[in-house]
Amino acid sequence: MDWGALHTILGGVNKHSTSIGKIWLTVLFIFRIMILVVAAERVWGDEQDDFVCNTLQPGCRNVCYDHFFPISHIRLWALQLIFVSTPALLVAMHVAYRRHEKKRQFRKGDQKCEFKDIEEIRKQRFRIEGSLWWTYTSSIFFRLIFEAIFMYAFYFMYDGFRMPRLMKCNAWPCPNTVDCFVSRPTEKTVFTIFMIAVSSICILLNVAELCYLLTKFFLRRSKKAGNSKQQPNHENKEETKQNEMNELISDSCQNTVVGFSS
Amino acid sequence: MSWAFLRDVLSGVNKYSTGIGRIWVAVVFMFRLLVYVAAAENIWKHEHDEFQCNIKQPGCENVCFDHFFPVSHIRLWALQLIMVSTPSLLVVFHVAYRESREKHHSQKLYTNPRKTDGGLLCTYLISLILKTGLEIVFLVLFYKLYNGFKIPRLVKCDIKPCPNTVDCYISKPTEKMIFLYFLVATSCLCIVLNLSELSYLIFKYSIKCYLKRLVKKQQ
Numbered sequence: 001m002d003w004g005a006l007h008t009i010l011g012g013v014n015k016h017s018t019s020i021g022k023i024w025l026t027v028l029f030i031f032r033i034m035i036l037v038v039a040a041e042r043v044w045g046d047e048q049d050d051f052v053c054n055t056l057q058p059g060c061r062n063v064c065y066d067h068f069f070p071i072s073h074i075r076l077w078a079l080q081l082i083f084v085s086t087p088a089l090l091v092a093m094h095v096a097y098r099r100h101e102k103k104r105q106f107r108k109g110d111q112k113c114e115f116k117d118i119e120e121i122r123k124q125r126f127r128i129e130g131s132l133w134w135t136y137t138s139s140i141f142f143r144l145i146f147e148a149i150f151m152y153a154f155y156f157m158y159d160g161f162r163m164p165r166l167m168k169c170n171a172w173p174c175p176n177t178v179d180c181f182v183s184r185p186t187e188k189t190v191f192t193i194f195m196i197a198v199s200s201i202c203i204l205l206n207v208a209e210l211c212y213l214l215t216k217f218f219l220r221r222s223k224k225a226g227n228s229k230q231q232p233n234h235e236n237k238e239e240t241k242q243n244e245m246n247e248l249i250s251d252s253c254q255n256t257v258v259g260f261s262s
Numbered sequence: 263m264s265w266a267f268l269r270d271v272l273s274g275v276n277k278y279s280t281g282i283g284r285i286w287v288a289v290v291f292m293f294r295l296l297v298y299v300a301a302a303e304n305i306w307k308h309e310h311d312e313f314q315c316n317i318k319q320p321g322c323e324n325v326c327f328d329h330f331f332p333v334s335h336i337r338l339w340a341l342q343l344i345m346v347s348t349p350s351l352l353v354v355f356h357v358a359y360r361e362s363r364e365k366h367h368s369q370k371l372y373t374n375p376r377k378t379d380g381g382l383l384c385t386y387l388i389s390l391i392l393k394t395g396l397e398i399v400f401l402v403l404f405y406k407l408y409n410g411f412k413i414p415r416l417v418k419c420d421i422k423p424c425p426n427t428v429d430c431y432i433s434k435p436t437e438k439m440i441f442l443y444f445l446v447a448t449s450c451l452c453i454v455l456n457l458s459e460l461s462y463l464i465f466k467y468s469i470k471c472y473l474k475r476l477v478k479k480q481q
Contacts, residue, residue, distance in 0.1 A: 058316040058317075070437060079301060173316070
């Protein structure tokens with residue numbers, strides 16, 4: 001069980017996401033999880049061993065390290081990534097539930113069911129409308145909330161995003177004020193700023209996706225209201241059918257262009 | 263053999279679970295297993311090396327560490343994860359038994375061997391009770407072994423060969439405490455999920471039985 005398993009779980013959700021959602025997932029995996037595993041963990045690997053205090057008093061180093069780093073950056077990022085990925089599971093569960101219902105309809109031999117076999121149901125991509133729209137939008141909303149909470153927690157705990165070279169400590173049992181030196185402060189500052197920048201990009205992507213979904217929702221509503229005002233006639237039905245086909249074609253084109261495998 | 267094995271076992275169990283059972287599996291994967299592997303393991307990695315006592319007497323640090331940490335938090339956490347996931351295997355075994363029985367007799371003995379009814383329902387309920395029981399046992403064990411869920415910065419030790427009372431400092435106590443609270447919170451969440459699934463199933467099947475009896479009486 002590791003980040004690879006998370007990739008498998010979220011990859012399944014990707015099929016039903018918007019294009020912005022697919023970009024968000026790519027940014028999450030390449031610029032956050034991969035960077036965390038491949039680079040950041042090495043930088044913070046020796047953090048307590050190389051945290052050196054100018055004293056021989058046993059225990060002083062432990063206590064000062066604990067005072068300045070209540071929870072390590074690397075652990076905070078890992079928790080942030082886990083919490084931010086979790087709302088996508090809501091969408092995965094909703095899609096699985098819909099698939100289950102369609103399979104049940106198919107097994108009952110329902111005339112309305114438009115699928116020829118179970119494989120088609122399994123491969124079907126659901127459009128983001130109806131109750132799935134609400135689930136998807138709430139998942140984006142929760143993602144935003146979690147990102148904001150963790151960014152704030154980071155800023156609050158470490159007084160900004162800079163890692164100082166020297167920290168002055170006078171917690172007991174340190175005899176007086178003692179100088180303690182952090183290992184690799186510049187490298188840690190660089191990675192901290194990088195992770196914060198990528199978090200901000202993810203927040204922007206989520207906000208953009210939210211705006212896109214809301215716009216689409218209101219446009220669809222006004223179109224429906226406009227259609228219901230006109231008298232229903234044969235020409236209108238053909239127009240709406242053509243519109244739906246055009247939407248499906250454009251959606252499938254988007255799929256091939258972005259092409260994230262699931 | 264690693265945590266991937268447990269993940270595969272739990273994925274197999276997911277097929278026979280109710281909706282709440284699937285949420286339980288998701289919580290165990292994301293908030294317990296993944297957090298353990300990705301974050302918690304590294305905090306406790308060098309706990310013995312970083313445990314420091316204010317003394318040069320050889321053997322004193324070892325003895326004090328052993329006295330205060332009979333079983334390390336992280337090992338208890340791992341045991342808890344394994345024990346809590348195992349009762350779900352009872353359901354998998356029962357379904358396999360049903361299917362092998364049908365094959366052996368070459369006839370359809372059950373309407374659907376994978377549906378939770380009759381004996382399989384009992385097995386499912388027993389697995390839920392066992393899961394909940396084991397969660398509570400481990401939480402109580404944590405509480406008793408470590409005098410609550412606190413990890414102090416300093417512990418005083420006076421076991422031989424330490425000459426007198428000696429100050430010993432635990433490494434990263436705050437970070438360890440934060441993850442310990444996280445462990446307790448997720449355990450409690452899992453207990454709540456198990457209990458609600460238990461009550462839901464008991465309620466559902468008692469209503470079913472009652473309606474069947476009512477129909478029979480009317481006939």
